Amino acid sequence: MDLPVDKVESTRASGPAAEGKRTRTYREALREALAQAMERDSRVFVAGQGVDDPGAVFGTTKGLAERFGRQRVFDTPIAENGITGIMIGAALAGMRPVLVHMRMDFLPMSMDQIVNHAAKWRFMFGGRVNVPLTIRCIIGRGWGAAAQHSQSLQALFVHIPGLKVVMPSTPYDAKGLLLASIADENPVIFVEHRWLFDQSGYVPEEEYVIPIGKGVIRRKGRDATVVAISHMAYEACKAAESLEKDGIDIEIIDPRSLSPLDDELIFDSVKKTGRLIIADTGWKNCGVGAEIAARVASDALGYLKAPIRRIATADTPTPCSFELEKEFYPSSEDIIFTVKELLNKSPLSPQPYRR
Amino acid sequence: MPEETIKSFNVGYLQVLDDEGHADKDLMPELSPGQIKELYELMVLIRAFDDKAFKLQRQGRLGTYLQVKGQEASEVGAAYALKKGDWIFPSGRDVGVLITRGHPMHMLLQYRGGDERGMKAPEGLDNFPITIPVSTHIPICTGAAWASKMRREDVVHMAFFGDGATSRADFHEGLNFAGIFKVPAVFVCENNGYAISLPRARQTAAETLAQKAFAYGFEGIQVDGNDIFAVYSAASRAVAKARKGDGPTLIECVTYRIEGHSTSDDDSRYRTKQEVEEWRKKDPVDRLEKYMKKNKILTDEYKQSVTQKTRDMVEKAVEDYEKVPPPEAADFFANTYAQPTEQLKEQMKEL
Numbered sequence: 001m002d003l004p005v006d007k008v009e010s011t012r013a014s015g016p017a018a019e020g021k022r023t024r025t026y027r028e029a030l031r032e033a034l035a036q037a038m039e040r041d042s043r044v045f046v047a048g049q050g051v052d053d054p055g056a057v058f059g060t061t062k063g064l065a066e067r068f069g070r071q072r073v074f075d076t077p078i079a080e081n082g083i084t085g086i087m088i089g090a091a092l093a094g095m096r097p098v099l100v101h102m103r104m105d106f107l108p109m110s111m112d113q114i115v116n117h118a119a120k121w122r123f124m125f126g127g128r129v130n131v132p133l134t135i136r137c138i139i140g141r142g143w144g145a146a147a148q149h150s151q152s153l154q155a156l157f158v159h160i161p162g163l164k165v166v167m168p169s170t171p172y173d174a175k176g177l178l179l180a181s182i183a184d185e186n187p188v189i190f191v192e193h194r195w196l197f198d199q200s201g202y203v204p205e206e207e208y209v210i211p212i213g214k215g216v217i218r219r220k221g222r223d224a225t226v227v228a229i230s231h232m233a234y235e236a237c238k239a240a241e242s243l244e245k246d247g248i249d250i251e252i253i254d255p256r257s258l259s260p261l262d263d264e265l266i267f268d269s270v271k272k273t274g275r276l277i278i279a280d281t282g283w284k285n286c287g288v289g290a291e292i293a294a295r296v297a298s299d300a301l302g303y304l305k306a307p308i309r310r311i312a313t314a315d316t317p318t319p320c321s322f323e324l325e326k327e328f329y330p331s332s333e334d335i336i337f338t339v340k341e342l343l344n345k346s347p348l349s350p351q352p353y354r355r
Numbered sequence: 356m357p358e359e360t361i362k363s364f365n366v367g368y369l370q371v372l373d374d375e376g377h378a379d380k381d382l383m384p385e386l387s388p389g390q391i392k393e394l395y396e397l398m399v400l401i402r403a404f405d406d407k408a409f410k411l412q413r414q415g416r417l418g419t420y421l422q423v424k425g426q427e428a429s430e431v432g433a434a435y436a437l438k439k440g441d442w443i444f445p446s447g448r449d450v451g452v453l454i455t456r457g458h459p460m461h462m463l464l465q466y467r468g469g470d471e472r473g474m475k476a477p478e479g480l481d482n483f484p485i486t487i488p489v490s491t492h493i494p495i496c497t498g499a500a501w502a503s504k505m506r507r508e509d510v511v512h513m514a515f516f517g518d519g520a521t522s523r524a525d526f527h528e529g530l531n532f533a534g535i536f537k538v539p540a541v542f543v544c545e546n547n548g549y550a551i552s553l554p555r556a557r558q559t560a561a562e563t564l565a566q567k568a569f570a571y572g573f574e575g576i577q578v579d580g581n582d583i584f585a586v587y588s589a590a591s592r593a594v595a596k597a598r599k600g601d602g603p604t605l606i607e608c609v610t611y612r613i614e615g616h617s618t619s620d621d622d623s624r625y626r627t628k629q630e631v632e633e634w635r636k637k638d639p640v641d642r643l644e645k646y647m648k649k650n651k652i653l654t655d656e657y658k659q660s661v662t663q664k665t666r667d668m669v670e671k672a673v674e675d676y677e678k679v680p681p682p683e684a685a686d687f688f689a690n691t692y693a694q695p696t697e698q699l700k701e702q703m704k705e706l
Contacts (some may be wrong), residue, residue, distance in 0.1 A: 022620060037466075045505075074433075076532070077531055077532060077535065079527075079531065079532070080529035081494075081524060081525065081528065082494040082524065082527070082528020082529055082531070082532060083494070083528070083532070083580075084494075085491065085492075085493070085494025085495045085497070085498060085525060085528070085529065086494045086495070086497050086501060086528075086532055087497035087498055088494075088495050089494065089495035089496060089497060089498020089500070089501070089502065090498040090501055090502040090505075091498075092483070092495065092498075093499040093502035093503060093506075094497070094502060094506070095505065095506075102661045112488070112491060113491065113494070113495075116488055116491065117486075117491060117495065121484070122689055122690055122691075122692075123471065123692065124471055124474060124484050124665055125474060125475060125476075125477025125484045125688045126471055126473075126690065127472060127473045127475065127485075127689060127690040128475050128476065130693050133703065136691050161691050162691050162692065164692075184693075185693035186693055193368035213599075213696065213697070219539075241420070260696040260697060260698055261698070263698075305567055336613070345551075352422065353491070
């Protein structure tokens with residue numbers, strides 16, 4: 001599939017779209033990508049719990065069953081692992097399935113098929129087959145979502161060779177990366193954040209792909225680099241506004257794709273700013289931040305003027321209480337605090353960071 | 356209001372050839388003498404391959420190997436019912452299925468010798484690679500079958516697995532979906548009595564494994580898995596049904612693994628010699644031979660020539676296997692993704 005790669009990249013994740021440009025919400029962007037992929041390619045279909053019910057997975061599949069028929073857009077028996085296997089089989093047989101999970105927490109139930117099969121069939125078949133499967137899954141908080149319905153498990157999948165993992169934060173990227181994932185010959189874990197669904201931004205009507213593995217600079221700056229993943233890109237933008245008032249100028253990098261990771265973009269930024277903070281939606285221990293920190297320590301250590309900091313959730317299950325959620329999830333406040341802390345530090349400073 | 360029966364099921368059992376090689380004429384599937392010879396030669400070839408592979412393992416020339424001895428009729432009979440273009444999804448023991456489907460024997464040895472390239476079926480052969488995890492290829496088979504149905508292709512998909520697989524969720528989830536979506540698939544369960552050391556009776560309280568199909572809304576049948584004609588008959592009916600669009604079938608082949616689970620297993624720890632001897636009397640190759648003798652399809656001369664021919668074929672395969680140059684490190688980088696990532700290219704340089 002050859003789609004044009006759009007060169008237009010928003011410099012900011014949040015805020016109003018440029019005047020006169022077509023705007024869509026994140027959920028509309030996802031729906032448009034699915035509809036366009038299905039329209040053009042009869043091999044594309046959408047399956048998963050709730051894709052053809054009135055809720056339509058937070059509205060992201062609304063109207064697709066009516067438009068393309070229930071043979072191509074259908075709910076499945078509750079059998080996450082088995083259905084994943086069935087989608088792998090369909091992909092091997094030449095289809096391009098999009099499997100949708102309303103929560104990323106359902107992926108642990110399909111871990112065997114994803115890790116032992118989707119990620120390995122090409123390898124074990126001596127390269128004769130590919131598994132062009134896209135698995136959409138949703139992370140993020142919401143009162144009551146709690147420990148089993150809100151987990152940011154991206155690091156688990158980034159760890160697995162053979163898989164790709166993307167986490168779009170803007171409507172523009174949501175559409176471009178979903179089209180890229182469907183077109184990709186490899187299994188892609190496509191991670192969406194609930195809090196992004198209502199965000200709106202520039203989304204071109206025509207089809208385009210964002211290359212998987214290419215990050216984007218959301219804001220140029222000179223004092224510190226903040227690598228901000230998924231929803232954290234918004235928190236970083238908020239932090240930047242506040243820091244600007246204090247004369248601090250941060251550079252925000254949204255990697256968009258965690259595997260493969262655009263580490264060159266991060267290295268270049270760190271070489272310029274000398275300071276690195278990674279803000280992730282997941283846990284700290286062995287999280288994506290750890291991998292990014294390790295790569296920078298390995299390839300750009302000499303440029304660092306301060307220790308690398310990770311902003312992530314505490315290594316505990318997600319609390320259910322609304323009050324505790326506020327404490328649990330990192331926000332722009334944490335980014336502001338950490339940036340200021342780093343600006344006063346030397347690389348060997350032993351002072352511990354609070355989170 | 357009295358209780359009433361709203362649904363009842365009958366589980367069929369099919370045997371065509373008895374232990375002495377007598378065939379039931381009414382049940383005999385349509386097979387020419389030439390085809391019967393072909394089936395016989397395949398079974399003899401698989402046995403020769405199996406014996407050789409075991410010896411190679413003992414000599415340190417092959418990795419762990421799972422012997423198929425005793426199950427040849429189940430594997431050949433089912434796979435023979437397919438045509439070119441149909442797909443198979445074999446499990447670890449199914450070298451018999453793969454040989455029937457034309458997978459080069461030297462490549463099977465290569466695979467068991469620890470080289471993934473041995474599973475790369477040559478172009479034109481729709482053999483999926485052996486799946487080592489138990490039952491996990493069942494939903495994959497269902498999905499491939501469902502895709503064929505969507506695309507209106509004339510392709511039947513056949514998955515092979517053991518009795519142990521029927522306890523796993525993948526079996527349930529795969530067959531459940533297959534029933535709902537009426538996919539063109541045939542599920543062949545080689546019930547060989549043991550899941551490694553766990554006897555069939557401890558696998559499920561169900562009297563047959565075939566009956567599980569009825570819960571998914573399609574037919575299940577039990578056959579004498581050491582009777583090539585029974586297996587072929589049930590399989591060709593199931594394949595024809597799938598091809599017509601009438602949905603899947605579960606075939607339970609009751610057979611027996613004559614050797615241990617693998618070259619690392621000592622079966623004397625969990626079953627008696629006497630039990631194994633009883634099953635030797637039902638040997639699928641002997642039984643077919645008796646039939647062919649009675650029906651004048653097999654002469655001593657022919658038998659000898661088949662023995663010689665298959666032995667030569669196996670020796671040639673061993674020779675070819677041992678001539679294959681070892682794989683290169685680049686292979687594992689090349690096949691991880693459709694296109695190697697930048698990071699993998701870097702890591703390749705570091706080797």
